[in-house]
Amino acid sequence: MLSTAGKKTFPRVVDFATLRNIQYERSGPPVKWTLENGKMAKQLTGQAKFQIPGGQATPAPPVGTSLGKYGINLGQFVQQFNDKTKEYAGTPIPVIVSVYNDRSFDFVTKSPPAAALLKQAASIAKGSGEPNKEKVGRVNMDQIDAICQQKMADLNARDLEHARAMIEGTARSMGIEVDK
Numbered sequence: 037m038l039s040t041a042g043k044k045t046f047p048r049v050v051d052f053a054t055l056r057n058i059q060y061e062r063s064g065p066p067v068k069w070t071l072e073n074g075k076m077a078k079q080l081t082g083q084a085k086f087q088i089p090g091g092q093a094t095p096a097p098p099v100g101t102s103l104g105k106y107g108i109n110l111g112q113f114v115q116q117f118n119d120k121t122k123e124y125a126g127t128p129i130p131v132i133v134s135v136y137n138d139r140s141f142d143f144v145t146k147s148p149p150a151a152a153l154l155k156q157a158a159s160i161a162k163g164s165g166e167p168n169k170e171k172v173g174r175v176n177m178d179q180i181d182a183i184c185q186q187k188m189a190d191l192n193a194r195d196l197e198h199a200r201a202m203i204e205g206t207a208r209s210m211g212i213e214v215d216k
Contacts, residue, residue: 078136082106085132087149090124093117106135113141121145128152147190150206153183164211175207176215 084102093099095110103110113133121129130146151163158173177200184191184199193199204214 167211
């Protein structure tokens with residue numbers, strides 16, 4: 037994409053490599069173009085974000101209510117998601133599903149929420165209702181570091197020290213004490 041004085045202009049002759057890098061601007065959902073077998077295809081129709089227990093997805097809510105309006109094959113999504121997340125066995129997994137105009141889809145799974153990982157590490161069912169008064173569990177720094185390593189790709193921390201501070205803050209807000 038060429039730029040002159042802050043205005044976006046497009047070259048007159050465009051090859052497929054350049055076309056993949058062009059971001060079209062318009063109102064409504066974003067346009068995503070992909071190259072399949074040398075043909076242009078797949079305009080992004082919508083995205084859905086939700087959390088599902090790993091390996092235990094069903095076409096019932098929240099999957100059915102979030103994806104049903106796009107008309108995709110819910111059984112296919114459920115099967116692919118369960119195959120991809122079977123090692124998490126019940127831990128909530130955030131997922132972002134992209135649906136295209138031909139009713140095909142792809143999805144990206146994120147790491148489990150820090151709160152869920154902290155509850156597993158502290159062996160508690162839920163956090164404290166009053167975290168500043170009532171403490172419900174303890175975790176040590178080795179457990180915090182293991183959680184940081186697992187979530188590092190999804191955190192906006194530049195190094196392990198900053199990621200550790202974020203996870204410790206989540207633990208404090210849940211009423212979990214961190215042993216230094």
